Amino acid sequence: MGKRREARERAVQFLFQHDLNPPEDLPAALEEFWASQRAAAIAEEKAGATWGQPVELPPPTADEAAVRVFADPLIRGALECRDQADEVIKKHAKNWELHRIAAVDRNILRLAIYEMLHRDDIPPVVSINEAVDIAKKFSTQDSGKFVNGILDKVKGELMRPARGGK
Numbered sequence: 001m002g003k004r005r006e007a008r009e010r011a012v013q014f015l016f017q018h019d020l021n022p023p024e025d026l027p028a029a030l031e032e033f034w035a036s037q038r039a040a041a042i043a044e045e046k047a048g049a050t051w052g053q054p055v056e057l058p059p060p061t062a063d064e065a066a067v068r069v070f071a072d073p074l075i076r077g078a079l080e081c082r083d084q085a086d087e088v089i090k091k092h093a094k095n096w097e098l099h100r101i102a103a104v105d106r107n108i109l110r111l112a113i114y115e116m117l118h119r120d121d122i123p124p125v126v127s128i129n130e131a132v133d134i135a136k137k138f139s140t141q142d143s144g145k146f147v148n149g150i151l152d153k154v155k156g157e158l159m160r161p162a163r164g165g166k
Helices: 003-020 026-046 062-080 082-092 103-118 124-138 143-157
Strands: none
Touching: 003 026, 003 062, 003 103, 003 124, 026 062, 062 082, 062 103, 082 103, 082 143, 103 124, 103 143, 124 143
16 A cells, blocks of 8 residues: 555544544644554564553654654644634535534545645646545445545536646
8 A cells, every 4th residue: 555545544534533532632642643543563473462561662753753643634624624624514415404414434535635636746637546545445335436526526616627737
């Protein structure tokens, strides 16, 4: 899996947690999130139970750092633009109330809409493809189609090219 895909998956996981249980201190919550991601990866590598014993984490690898460098601005941006993204979702999700959309799908949409509206360095078609693939991986059987439908409508309203380049 590519580092950007992994970063987007981590961003969706954090946004999901934030949606269900908003922290009082965002920077501390991010630090805790990244430490837990590393601890889980290390535990998976060692495949042994620690039974509550503290695990000493080595410094992040270059790959882990690259994932975080890409994911952190996505997380912060999606949170800062959450109200705007929610309005876009409400506009295009006909007959769906925002709170009735699956939490995973809602946060995948928030991230992709943030990318499409505020990240000129990421082509909208990339944001859509990544969101659909993440929805297929983390949500329901029909989530990929639902996410694609909403994001395709958003892409149709963009004032910039759907693909990078000329």
